[in-house]
Amino acid sequence: MKQFYHFIIKEFYHIFRDQKTLLILLGMPMAQIVIFGFALSNEVKNAHITIVNQSNSAASVKLVQKIESSKYFEIYNQSTQTTDIEKMFRKGSIKIALVIPPDFDKAILAQNSSRLQIISDATDPNVATTLTAYLSIIVAEFQKETNQPNSIPYTIDVETRMMYNPQLKGAYNFVPGVMAMVLLLVCTLMTSLTVVKEKELGNMEILLASPVNPLIIILAKAVPYLLLSIINIITILLLSYFILDVPINGSLVLLFLVSILFILVSLALGLLISSVTGSQKAAMFISLIVMFLPTVMFSGFIFPIENMPLPLRVISNIIPAKWYFIIVKSVMIKGLGLAVIWKEVLILTGMMLFFFTMAIKKFKIRLS
């Protein structure tokens, strides 16, 4: 026990004396939350639109005003000519264009029907679809308002309710994602590097020639990073709650416990990597390419797993972050309890035990 205590003290010396790394470790979650929260987002806001208003009537002006007042669009210019549209698309100055024909006003009054044309830049299909949908909704609302006095025979009102995230905020999705990413980076990458570093610098040679139990060497490496990661979780949760207004609907204690479980999985993975590699380069390569990249791709955080072909969906099951991502979303956003997430918790526990056992089994008691 005394050996273990001294080992942990030593690990803390290493961490606190490498202040640049410490700063990165503690600053990284803040930077990621800020970057994802304010800069990187798949929400479309202030898209440039050009409006070709050939009608120039009361109705068309009202429609234009309605578009202008929406936060999704910013009117780039207005004209009566369709000729410039393609030029503007090519220059990339607009994302979408709306053409209001000359008889827009008259047609509404005379035939109760009229036509509009939406042209959008589909080089980015997601943005094009989103913008087209937004614009169609605005037009539909406009139609409803105009129709009010002389009501049509029947209407179907679709009432949509966005459960758990009524404002469709991206933050609800990426905060759990960032948590998984940060914990994986800190735990897996840093622990694997710190053990392998001792091999590279020759410290391990003396440690192995001493009576220390390998279990102590391994566990002592993990403890400081467990504490650092808990600090990181607190930072992320504080930032997302107070700055990004992401609610914590479920039990905070449960959220913490499952996060610690995921930290243990990541630590065990890092220790396993360090047990089977001999150089910092190899450990870094495995941590980043073999672990981190699949985590970003297969956790469901950026790309929805439901859309993937079957083989990839199967692969995604072995990614610990996928299960953690599901758990965090359930607990934090949907406010669910252990009764719902017990399966995921069980999977993560199994993974943790497996990785720890492997790490200890693969730990070399000799130099090779």
Add this chain to the structure above:
Amino acid sequence: MEKFVSEQFPIIVSSVSKSYTTGKTVVKALDNISFEVEKGSLFGLIGPDGAGKTTLFRILTSLLLFDTGRAWVDGFDVITGYKEIRKRIGYMPGRFSLYTDLTVQENLNFFASIFETTIEENYDLIKGIYAQIEPFKNRRAGKLSGGMKQKLALSCALIHRPSVLFLDEPTTGVDAVSRKEFWDMLQALKNEGITILVSTPYMDEANLCDKVALIQAGRILGINTPQHITQSFAKTIYRVKNGNMHALLQEARHWDFTEQVYPFGEYHHVVIRQGSPEPQFPAGIDAGKIHPGIEDVFIDLMRNNEQ
């Protein structure tokens, strides 16, 4: 019988061979090595870089498996008894392997704790060594000079009062004064009853050992006391000198009686071919017969091993 043997000889190596495979080539690092080290003695392993010294140290410290043969340290087999061996030995690897970002005192404390002892408990053993670096105890180990690093590493290797001490090239990269100090310390440790196996590439350090083994290309070329090694050398050696030493070296190679010639300080040493008559040196050369030193014996042994 074995118990008795192990009490008298804390290190026994018996026909140990070890080869490394790099790609398709097999390199023989140790080729059928056997020797014993007597209790409480200072045994020197002398050989050039790449001779297999470090491999042998790692085998004896239970860090490396080998192909054939057996070895015992303090009566325990180095493979099956590795746990016991690791409690009893002190090991100082050839490369500085302490934590450079920890201070002198923190390093010593840490190593005391992993051997489940304290600095106070064995302070009398390391006092002579540690006292010299104690004024710098709050300095990071990475910022120490080469000589001070060695003293710290030795202190850490001794903190648990090991019965056998393994020192892999402890004086490489250390200045002449520190080297002398270091060997004085080893003599003191020997007097404490600790058995010491030390390796060095410097042949002049051989005279400071009780017994030396010359190792080259994985083979032991000779084992004996330094005095015995020089006394039993059968060949005659002359030292020669003149105004143009470079030309003299070329010239000396072509004398009939020359078996070998090599620069040695301000002279060249000429080994006389066995069976040659008394050599007649050309005029203008300052020549004189000398008692062969331990270096002369090693150079001769290594030359024969290469052939």
